[in-house]
Amino acid sequence: MTDYNKQTVSFWFDTLAEQIQPRPALTEDIQADVAIIGAGFTGLWTAYYLNKQQPDLRIAIIESETAGFGASGRNGGWLMGAMAGKTKYLAGLPEAERQAGYQLIFGIIAEVKQVLAAENIDCDLHHGGSVYAAARYPEQLAFQQEELKHLYQAGLSEDDYRWLSKAELDDTVRMRKGMGGIYTPHCAVINPAKLVRGLAQCLERKGVTIYEQSAVTQVGHKQLQTAQGSVRADVIVPATEGFADELMGLKRYVLPIQSLIVATEPLSESQWDEIGLADRPTFSDAGRMATYGQRSADGRIIFGARGGYIYGGKVRHRFALTDPEFREREQILRDLFPSLANVNITHGWGGTLGMARNFTPFAVFDANSGIASAGGYGGEGVGASNLFGRTLADMILQKQTELTAMPWAFSPATHKSALKRWEPEPCRWLTYQTLLNVFSWEEDLYNKGKAPAWQRKAVAAVCDKLALLMA
Numbered sequence: 174m175t176d177y178n179k180q181t182v183s184f185w186f187d188t189l190a191e192q193i194q195p196r197p198a199l200t201e202d203i204q205a206d207v208a209i210i211g212a213g214f215t216g217l218w219t220a221y222y223l224n225k226q227q228p229d230l231r232i233a234i235i236e237s238e239t240a241g242f243g244a245s246g247r248n249g250g251w252l253m254g255a256m257a258g259k260t261k262y263l264a265g266l267p268e269a270e271r272q273a274g275y276q277l278i279f280g281i282i283a284e285v286k287q288v289l290a291a292e293n294i295d296c297d298l299h300h301g302g303s304v305y306a307a308a309r310y311p312e313q314l315a316f317q318q319e320e321l322k323h324l325y326q327a328g329l330s331e332d333d334y335r336w337l338s339k340a341e342l343d344d345t346v347r348m349r350k351g352m353g354g355i356y357t358p359h360c361a362v363i364n365p366a367k368l369v370r371g372l373a374q375c376l377e378r379k380g381v382t383i384y385e386q387s388a389v390t391q392v393g394h395k396q397l398q399t400a401q402g403s404v405r406a407d408v409i410v411p412a413t414e415g416f417a418d419e420l421m422g423l424k425r426y427v428l429p430i431q432s433l434i435v436a437t438e439p440l441s442e443s444q445w446d447e448i449g450l451a452d453r454p455t456f457s458d459a460g461r462m463a464t465y466g467q468r469s470a471d472g473r474i475i476f477g478a479r480g481g482y483i484y485g486g487k488v489r490h491r492f493a494l495t496d497p498e499f500r501e502r503e504q505i506l507r508d509l510f511p512s513l514a515n516v517n518i519t520h521g522w523g524g525t526l527g528m529a530r531n532f533t534p535f536a537v538f539d540a541n542s543g544i545a546s547a548g549g550y551g552g553e554g555v556g557a558s559n560l561f562g563r564t565l566a567d568m569i570l571q572k573q574t575e576l577t578a579m580p581w582a583f584s585p586a587t588h589k590s591a592l593k594r595w596e597p598e599p600c601r602w603l604t605y606q607t608l609l610n611v612f613s614w615e616e617d618l619y620n621k622g623k624a625p626a627w628q629r630k631a632v633a634a635v636c637d638k639l640a641l642l643m644a
């Protein structure tokens with residue numbers, strides 16, 4: 174029996190006023206128009222936009238645990254008007270279409286705000302932008318300035334991404350050794366558990382049925398099976414992202430990666446004066462650990478960094494603050510902000526996200542088999558799942574819209590070439606371990622500051638190449 178103790182899921186679950194009581198399980202054989210597997214953001218947003226366009230559609234959501242138990246209730250709360258691989262997807266399009274694509278992506282935050290207002294959902298959203306990839310070493314500075322040039326070459330402007338000098342960076346967030354970084358207005362902070370739980374309740378009010386503690390064990394032709402029941406449906410939507418296990422062979426398309434987060438106790442006003450973040454922008458440094466932080470509504474720092482990959486692509490959702498991996502995150506946080514040396518860490522948790530082989534997320538629908546799916550957000554799914562839920566809803570309803578014309582929407586005719594499969598084990602595990610080791614070697618080299626210039630240059634060149642391959 175899974176432990177739904179709020180503290181064991183995430184700090185965000187701990188802030189919920191509700192007691193977590195799982196909804197009833199699926200205990201019979203039912204019929205639906207659309208059956209969605211997974212009550213995370215992808216499944217819930219897809220249901221929301223299907224219901225909005227066709228309120229009489231019979232939608233059943235089948236969740237193995239409880240709504241938000243996956244990455245959606247555990248993440249760093251960056252609601253980004255962005256998505257992994259956006260320039261890759263849009264680069265080849267004619268200018269007008271390319272700009273339309275960017276506007277759809279940047280428009281995610283406005284769309285979410287509008288739904289929150291319409292449906293009376295409060296998730297502590299604050300739109301303060303993002304200082305991302307702040308450089309702390311000369312090599313990082315050079316890489317991030319190149320990155321900004323690349324964004325401009327890809328058709329983006331200073332209104333979307335701009336350089337912060339050291340003084341401007343310090344005005345926004347004072348990181349030890351901060352040298353400069355990229356700022357974008359296209360990011361907001363949220364409490365993700367409030368959003369995912371609020372969306373689930375909103376869907377129930379609209380007549381969508383959510384079954385919990387009902388793991389789907391098998392998906393057949395227009396039919397799925399759980400331990401105690403089954404659903405026959407014209408359309409089946411696996412919305413399981415990092416949990417993509419053996420269900421329909423999705424495992425080979427989405428690599429499950431762990432990410433881990435710590436939360437501090439609420440900081441005092443004087444501590445905040447030292448750190449900054451007055452307008453609550455999200456922040457990260459340019460290290461390869463892919464850090465991400467936010468100032469929560471109740472004045473804590475929530476700070477995470479990439480974790481591991483378990484051999485065989487296993488999912489992990491049990492974490493304890495005593496796990497040694499949390500000390501590593503704590504150490505990076507205290508190194509960024511030395512004034513936090515004696516601050517208590519009250520929560521530590523983690524979750525599993527999904528990485529697509531070509532590092533770009535996808536929305537796929539095959540009208541013949543009735544299978545639709547979206548995912549592979551690579552750690553940027555909080556906002557992207559809204560866009561992909563909207564895209565998937567239009568695809569399922571077989572509407573030809575601006576969204577379904579976007580290059581992230583695949584039909585069977587195009588998806589074989591777009592959706593690459595990950596290599597079999599042990600290649601995946603070995604590659605991931607090698608990447609982690611090379612990246613932490615680089616970090617160590619910079620931190621110690623004693624390596625000769627040629628060595629730093631060589632390591633930076635290798636790591637930059639690897640990072641670009643994953644971008």
Ligand SMILES: Cc1cc2nc3c(=O)[nH]c(=O)nc-3n(C[C@H](O)[C@H](O)[C@H](O)COP(=O)(O)OP(=O)(O)OC[C@H]3O[C@@H](n4cnc5c(N)ncnc54)[C@H](O)[C@@H]3O)c2cc1C
Pocket residue numbers: 210211212213214215216235236237238239240241242243244245246247248249250251252253387388389390412413414415416420431432433434465477523524525526527547548550551552553554555556557558
């Ligand atoms: C620690 C962490 C930090 C992150 N930080 C950010 C961030 O700050 N910003 C950002 O944009 N993205 C972030 N992400 C990524 C983002 O959270 C995810 O991309 C997004 O939540 C994916 O939503 P989803 O609905 O597709 O998947 P999930 O939320 O994982 O939902 C999948 C659901 O499917 C259920 N399920 C699985 N198997 C079955 C089955 N067989 N039968 C029935 N149900 C099943 C699971 O229980 C789960 O509830 C982070 C991820 C993690 C793990």
